[in-house]
Amino acid sequence: MLQHIETPQDIEQGVKLLIANDQRLAHVHRMTGLPPLRRQPGGFPALLYMITEQMISLKAAHAIWQRVEAAFHPFDPAVMANAAEEDYRACGLSGPKLNAMRSLATAIAEGSLDCNKLPDLADADVIVQLTRIKGIGDWTAQIYLLACLGRPDAWPAGDVALQIAMQHALDLSSRPTAREMATLARDWRPLRAIAARLLWAYYRHLK
Structure with missing residues (x-):
């Protein structure tokens, strides 16, 4: 199997x-x-993109993501954790999405989430780790399992x-x-x- x-x-x-x-x-x-x-590479940028994708069309997500890339590349978690709300809103992000991105960045910057360890965890544990972050729910966690970790179920x-x-x-x-x-x-x-x-x-x- x-x-x-x-x-x-x-x-x-x-x-x-x-x-x-x-x-x-x-x-x-x-x-x-x-x-x-x-399949796509995992890590912080992948999760940021999945937050961008939540509840909107792929076309809209792509347009917003281009602005996020322009504003925040190379996606330093410490920088994004401390970025102003206006910097996020200028990308077209909603309040919940910008809060989710900042929460994710903070978790990685402070060490409570290590994306490099996710491939070694069971599916259920990956979901627990990701959904601890406000704004990341089951959909995002499951998409990460599927697209970034290649999990078959x-x-x-x-x-x-x-x-x-x-x-x-x-x-x-x-x-x-x-x-x-x-x-x-x-x-x-x-x-x-x-x-x-x-x-x-x-x-x-x-x-």
Whole structure:
């Protein structure tokens, strides 16, 4: 069984296992083909970008992130922990997001969060470490597990695009809640991160 998702071959292996046991995902796969790897480097900048992405479109997130990069690169946690609110707001960040970024920067600067140690932790412990920071919830922690750490069972159940894709793929009468998503995906464990990639690809197909 996959321990980490590092290559397109890992995606292919995981998809084969899933579609052999669930014809609904087999149908999704026939429409989308193999989904992309969706891996990115981890660490402080990755978490900052994920905070930027929360609850807005990818296009809007990209525009804001360009301003964040211009203002704060090379992303020194101590500098960002002490940056003025106006510096964050000038990037287009909302109050909750700027507070989350400052809380994250403070945690790293003070040593209560060490991003370099996250790859050595179990999924549940990574989630505990990240969600201790105000403004970082389960969605951000699960996306970090999936995209940065390559964990095969990460499942960002609160992701709206994932919920919409699940509704259509499983022919549900309404968009499932995060709680319902956990139940619906139970049989896909321990490869829910592969299923998520398939469903995100399906969501793009639906659009």
